Amino acid sequence: MSASLREVLASADVLFDRAAVEQAIGAMADVIRDDYTDGVDTRPVYLTVMHGGMPFASQLAMELGVRGLDLEFDYLHATRYRGATSGGELVWKHRPATALRGRRVLLVDDIFDEGLTMAAIVEWCLAEGAVDVRIAALAVKHHDRAITHLQADYVGLQVPDRYVFGYGMDYQEQGRNLPAIYAMKD
Template sequence: MSADLRTALADADLLFDRAALEQAIARMAVAIRADYVDGVDTRPVYLTVMHGGMPFAAQLAMELGALGLDLEFDYLHATRYRGATAGGELLWKHRPATSLKGRRVLLVDDIFDEGHTMAAITAWCHAEGAADVRIAALALKRHDRAVPDLQADYVGIEVPDRYVFGYGMDYHEQGRNLPAIYALKD
């Protein structure tokens, strides 16, 4: 563990431990499975938003599989942060190879904060012909700065309006694989 991450952890509050996060993910899987049970079309396209969404997306996918929901996996990498703590212009690093035309898409990410990145990703999915686009976010940040008319369809936990890291969320590109979520002290 780097010195920067050790310092951050020493100055952070533990918000959710691994057990609490795993319980939240299991609850989300039940709700998602209920919405996809109708079998209207082929299996949904499960798009993981990299890099932060990877730990959560893997766990959620296993929970959905245990409930009998098959998924078609792909990923995308679009970022506004590039290792910084504030967002800038959207940069696409990878777009999915799977055709979205006429498909149901489930976007899976670590946190729904203000929603600017997710709004651009959702618009792109619709432009690619997706029939339905839903958002699953492990964490929802509580504040009033969110993009109007956009929200996560499935949320595991809510976090305060503080800098959070762990379980996919980074502290200056560190700590994504911490098995808990922490918030820097105010």
């Protein structure tokens, strides 16, 4: 039987508290706003990758709004985890309803780990006719297993190669709403 969230939290390391996460999101918003106010007259399609991306995407969207960048919202749900701690085959649970043909797309997710799920999402967006697809990830896991042809364009925080949770990332589908990023003990 696996440990409860309460048990895991009791021994977890706090990697980034709420203030550090929010500061990183604000810094990302500055860069994204500058990149998307380059004279191109279309609002980017802001695609939240569910479920993990929701807390981060909400906060980032508000920070972009404060900075004057308008967005067209939609979401997608593609997963390789389905509650597990390691990935399997990609499953699409929801594809965006917004037409992507000729549009700029900003994919927003909680963590960029190995990149396999995100690579499939980017490929799908391009096949749907998106002219530009960029990735905003709250956290990027530091290791050498990531696919080499894809990286996050906007990164809030670097996290170690440990099991991390909080601020969208889950521990067995729990703890996504924790206002900090934690790492389980090795």
